[in-house]
Amino acid sequence: xxxxxxxxxxxxxxxxxxxxxxxxxxxxxxxxxxxxxxxxxxxxxxxxxxxxxxxxxxxxxxxxxxxxxxxxxxxxxxxxxxxxxxxxxxxxxxxxxxxxxxxxxxxxxxxxxxxxxxxxxxxxxxxxxxxxxxxxxxxxxxxxxxxxxxx
Numbered sequence: 001x002x003x004x005x006x007x008x009x010x011x012x013x014x015x016x017x018x019x020x021x022x023x024x025x026x027x028x029x030x031x032x033x034x035x036x037x038x039x040x041x042x043x044x045x046x047x048x049x050x051x052x053x054x055x056x057x058x059x060x061x062x063x064x065x066x067x068x069x070x071x072x073x074x075x076x077x078x079x080x081x082x083x084x085x086x087x088x089x090x091x092x093x094x095x096x097x098x099x100x101x102x103x104x105x106x107x108x109x110x111x112x113x114x115x116x117x118x119x120x121x122x123x124x125x126x127x128x129x130x131x132x133x134x135x136x137x138x139x140x141x142x143x144x145x146x147x148x149x150x151x
Contacts, residue, residue, distance in 0.1 A: 064143030070106035
C-alpha cells in the first residue's frame with residue numbers, strides 16, 4: 001500500500017496540479033509617450049481633429065476619472081486568461097489608502113473590490129462585474145459620480 005500511495009502522490013505532483021498565480025506585477029508608470037501628440041494650449045495635447053471636432057487631453061490632470069482608469073488599467077494589465085483571473089487581479093491591486101486616490105499611486109478602493117466580489121458571488125460574470133462596478137454604478141470610487149455629474 002505505501003508504494004501505491006507514493007506513486008499516486010508522485011503522479012499528482014508531476015501532472016500539473018493547479019498552482020497559485022505568479023506574483024502581482026504593477027503596470028508601468030506611463031506607457032504613453034505624450035510627445036507623440038501635438039501640443040495645444042497649456043499642457044493639453046491634440047488627440048484627434050476630425051470633421052471640425054477636436055479631442056484634446058491634458059496628461060497632467062489628476063482627478064477621480066483618471067484614478068478610476070488607473071485602477072481598471074492595473075487590474076486588466078494583470079489579467080491573463082487561464083492564469084490570472086480578473087477577481088484575483090483586482091483583489092491584488094494596491095488598495096487606496098485615502099478618499100483622494102488621484103493623489104496616490106494607481107490603486108482600487110476597497111469598496112470597489114467588495115462590490116465586484118459581491119457581484120461575482122451573485123452570479124455576474126467577472127467581465128460584466130467590472131463594467132457594472134466601475135462604469136455603470138460608479139459609486140464605489142470616490143469623486144467619480146460628482147465628476148460625471150458636474151455641469
